Amino acid sequence: MQSPNVTFALDNSCNNICDIVLTDAEHQETIHIKKNVTVQVSGLNTTSGKRIKISGPQETDGKAQFIITVDSTSTSDITIQNIEMGEQHGGLIRADGGKSISLQDSLLTGGGTIIHNTDGQLDIQSDEFIGYGINVPIDPFIFATKGTISIYNSLFKKGSFKGNIDGCIVCCGIVTQCTIDRCEFIENKFNSGSAAISVTTHTCTQLIIKGTSNQKIKFSGLDEKNPISGHFIKTVSSKVSISYTDFIDSTFSGQGNAMIINEQQASEISFIWCNFTNLRTNSGGQLSSCIHAYLSSENGFQFNAEYCIFSDCRNSGSSQVSGNAITIQSQSSDRSSVRQVKFSECxxxxxxxxxxxGAV
Known part of the structure; x- marks a missing residue:
């Protein structure tokens, strides 16, 4: 199957549904979706029982290329499953349109994998995102400027990120909600300003990070020789709910720590059954190792932690206003607002x- 045939089929020949099944071991394709039809792209490797490897064009005029592009005029429902992205200068999906995009059971290598610039839904299910190691900085695995983002049971590993709008998952622009469910973030390097999950827009009012008692979300860093100057989570969302999540075995430096919250609107922050263990800041550390929150007294806040563990964490920095594990900061205000900090059964x-x- 050659690229022109795929593009032609999606533009002119499909009526209600277009099903593309890739059956060879490797493919070099570009798929451009314009028409408003249901599109399914599936890998079926009958010889080895593995994913189909797909790659697109190489660099053109210095610009990164994408294997699958969705035109801004499209309102298609698009599903991509069981593929492995081969090495190339570019990513897998750039969506400037589309009603919904679902990526399932796939392996993606390198950064800049998915760019989501549409008001639709992005669903990531049981996928693996693998970088090139801590010495090779890459673009975000997932970069969203619009829509609703849901990521389930996926692995983010061996990425190296730097900059304020950088990390495994970045929600900016006018994204409205981000949900992370039973994922793992391991062996990544987050340099100053970057984070595994970075929410930089106030329009993303709700950040939900949730595991289960049997399958917790996991964040862990590197060894002491490779401290993290970024964060596992960085958010400005007004409603943050984190449950059944482990933050473990990591060293931070500078402005780095496990989680930083900066929300100056009325906010509700909830941690339930979370585990913060063996998190350390070195002598250059400036924040509490577990949670550092800047909240608004003017508009009010509710900070609630239930059944959480904060254990064996160390702050080696020199700040006299930071707790070793947790700091909640807020400017004084004469305005009447709810201001609540509560730790229950922790x-x-x-x-x-x-x-x-002290610890707090």
Missing amino acids: IITNNRGNGYC
């Missing part, structure tokens, strides 16, 4: 620092 133990403040 375990806070063996957290150490340089003697400036």
